[in-house]
Amino acid sequence: MGGQAKGKRTNKPKRKENRPNRDAGFVGLSPQERVKLRMHEKAKKKSAEKYSVQQLLEKTEECMDSFDFEMAVLFCQRALDVESTNLQALDMLGHIYSELGDTLKAKGAFLRAVELSPEEGHNKYMYLGQIHTGQEAVDFYTRGIQVLLSALDKQAQNTAGAAAPLDEDAQLPTAKDVSVAYCSIAEIYLTDFCMEEGAADKCKEFIERALQYHHDNPEALQLMASYLFSTERNQEGREYLLKSVALWLPAQKQSVAPPSTEEGMQSEVPPYESRITTAKLLIESEEYEMAVDVLEGLLEEDDEVVQVWYLSGWVCYLQFEKAKEQQEREGREVTEEETEEWKALKEAARSYLTNAKKLYSKLRCDDQPIMEHVEQLLGELGGVMEGEEEDPTLDEDYEPCSDEEEDDAEAPMDH
Numbered sequence: 001m002g003g004q005a006k007g008k009r010t011n012k013p014k015r016k017e018n019r020p021n022r023d024a025g026f027v028g029l030s031p032q033e034r035v036k037l038r039m040h041e042k043a044k045k046k047s048a049e050k051y052s053v054q055q056l057l058e059k060t061e062e063c064m065d066s067f068d069f070e071m072a073v074l075f076c077q078r079a080l081d082v083e084s085t086n087l088q089a090l091d092m093l094g095h096i097y098s099e100l101g102d103t104l105k106a107k108g109a110f111l112r113a114v115e116l117s118p119e120e121g122h123n124k125y126m127y128l129g130q131i132h133t134g135q136e137a138v139d140f141y142t143r144g145i146q147v148l149l150s151a152l153d154k155q156a157q158n159t160a161g162a163a164a165p166l167d168e169d170a171q172l173p174t175a176k177d178v179s180v181a182y183c184s185i186a187e188i189y190l191t192d193f194c195m196e197e198g199a200a201d202k203c204k205e206f207i208e209r210a211l212q213y214h215h216d217n218p219e220a221l222q223l224m225a226s227y228l229f230s231t232e233r234n235q236e237g238r239e240y241l242l243k244s245v246a247l248w249l250p251a252q253k254q255s256v257a258p259p260s261t262e263e264g265m266q267s268e269v270p271p272y273e274s275r276i277t278t279a280k281l282l283i284e285s286e287e288y289e290m291a292v293d294v295l296e297g298l299l300e301e302d303d304e305v306v307q308v309w310y311l312s313g314w315v316c317y318l319q320f321e322k323a324k325e326q327q328e329r330e331g332r333e334v335t336e337e338e339t340e341e342w343k344a345l346k347e348a349a350r351s352y353l354t355n356a357k358k359l360y361s362k363l364r365c366d367d368q369p370i371m372e373h374v375e376q377l378l379g380e381l382g383g384v385m386e387g388e389e390e391d392p393t394l395d396e397d398y399e400p401c402s403d404e405e406e407d408d409a410e411a412p413m414d415h
Helices: 002-011 031-050 053-065 069-082 087-100 103-116 123-130 134-160 175-190 199-213 218-230 234-246 249-253 259-268 272-284 288-301 306-330 336-362 368-381 403-410
Strands: none
Touching: 053 069, 053 087, 069 087, 087 103, 087 123, 103 123, 123 134, 123 175, 134 175, 175 199, 175 218, 199 218, 218 234, 218 272, 234 249, 234 272, 249 288, 272 288, 272 306, 288 306, 306 336, 306 368, 336 368
């Protein structure tokens, strides 16, 4: 009896054989990796039940607005776990990884978006252009411009056909977007491709296209100035440069402005790196006071850029030298007022250059020509005067120097 009963149990079909193998994806994983994967799957299910994709993306945007990019990644990734082909989420994830400096992951997110929707959405192409160089960058920007122009054509057709009004929150492409994209290509021909045959003509062509779509684009005007300076047409270059700066610098210098005005003004202000180039060109044009205004704005925005401290010291040095030359050319005695002015310029130059040297060491920079020029100028200015204080706002961010570093900073430089 017992044997027959046992045989019956053996012959029963096992219920588990009809179930899907839940552990199929765990083959080859360590116990820790299996636990992590199960937790991730559980979190995905919980997110899908608790939040919609749109809610997760709103949370992502909130974190991005507060510069909490680490948390933004988590919310955005959860949105993609629920809906892996969501283009908005992919675009946001690529942007977040760009902010975090993870170029490889940013590239992956944007390329996935291109794969899913190659004919719509120009932003992904702009970002891909930024994280690539040379011809690859040009190709991405060009593709983005094609998408932009196609979108602008559709907008024009909708307007002509009196179509239903579009969502006010939709970020519609504009002619200025096209101008900015052409500027990006022109800059590549001004830098990466500058030694190639025909690069100058290509550069000019793309700048002219940029100005065609937005004739008051400060970045395009400055690029034209850079092109003209590079071809030794300095007077024409100076005219474009001053026109560019006049479009944004006066508004930036206003200490009090309504929030809406500030937001509008910020949209016209060129990027940080572009404004560094502005300062260089102004110095080359001997527009020293305007260069000082630009550099002061840059230091207020970010006081940990060696080049900005260096240029601030350099322009003060040049102002001092120019004042001396003018006095000598006029062949007269130095006035008491001039003496005080020269002293102030020398002290300002020493302070800026000394801070540039300290920051260079702190950030472990490798731009040797800048460091050599800083040391040369400090040597000519006599180093840091005894009792002279450096910028107190910079000192708050620095760790105390060793005795050896202090000696290096205070001693006159050999040159």
